[in-house]
Amino acid sequence: CNILVCIAILMAAAATDIVGKVWAIFFPIMAFVVGGFEHCVANMFYIPVGMMAAQNPAYVAKAQEAYGLTAEQIQGLTVLHSLNNFIPVTIGNILGGMVFVGIPCYFIYKKKWQKWHEESKNA
Template identity: 55%
Template sequence: MMIAFGASASNVAAHAVTNVGLSRLVAGCVFPVGLMMVVLLGAELFTGDCLMAMGNAEGACTILDLIKFLFVVYVGNFVGSILLVVVNVISGQLNYSSGLLGAYTIKVAMGKVNMSFGQALCSGILCNILVCAAVLMAMCARDIVGKLFACFFTIMLFVVAGYEHCIANMYYIPAGLIAARNQNYVQVAMDTYGYTADQLSSLNLYGFFVKNLVPVTIGNIIGGAVLGLILLYLHGYDKKKAA
């Protein structure tokens, strides 16, 4: 749910900014608060937990234990994200700026469900390299300020770059799916962003799960595991040399 809070706030902050680069920069300055809360509160985040591949490589856990743990965390993150989507919609948040936030929420979701498998996969890999780097740097920091800085700049980088994060997308896309059922938001999206009814039809559950969540999740797993294993090899090699 913490990442969903960051996603929700980033949409609010960026929805009225028309310049794409500036919009991403604004979102990038807000979104990292989600990971900051995860790190400081000791919550579990699927993408960060992909680093547990290091533990498996060292024999600290079996591959079955790793899969079970990641599955439980993934489901928990999904439930928390959907819960925040529902509460936000009921609260009327998407009505901000006469429905422009609802339209922007549709736009964000549309961009995600219309990526190719390869685009989503590669974007997911790059995203979780940065997320896991942020988690590792936060673990290395000795005080709260250091942990916050480690999270902020690295996560801001992935948001500005437009990479794909499966847990964040558990907020962005369901929020867009619900917003697309509101005719007022749909009309504002058509008027503001030039969408047609046929284009908006691609925003559906198939687009959410098959075209985005599956490839992005796979990419996130690859990115986190590869970073962790490379660092384990390099630092393990250094320790062996020192011994």
């Protein structure tokens, strides 16, 4: 999902007006949400909120009714479970953003940046 987040950031940075920035971030973020991908920063909110909700019997009953979850599944949401989620999701987000967005952008703009740097140094 971090591929989509990084693309949204790059397109928003390239847009020159507010409407362009909004449209630039809308579609990649929409694809990230609709795809059901996990993002480590989003999970830093959702997992603790789920852990707190698991302590409320009314929420547990509603989750069981709406999603067919068992009480054991709901009580299985613990700090250890969240680490089992955070570690692979964070590694995937770092690699996805770096390998598929950051490194290609570096190689695409490397010569242009070196030329600009030399021109500004000589001026």
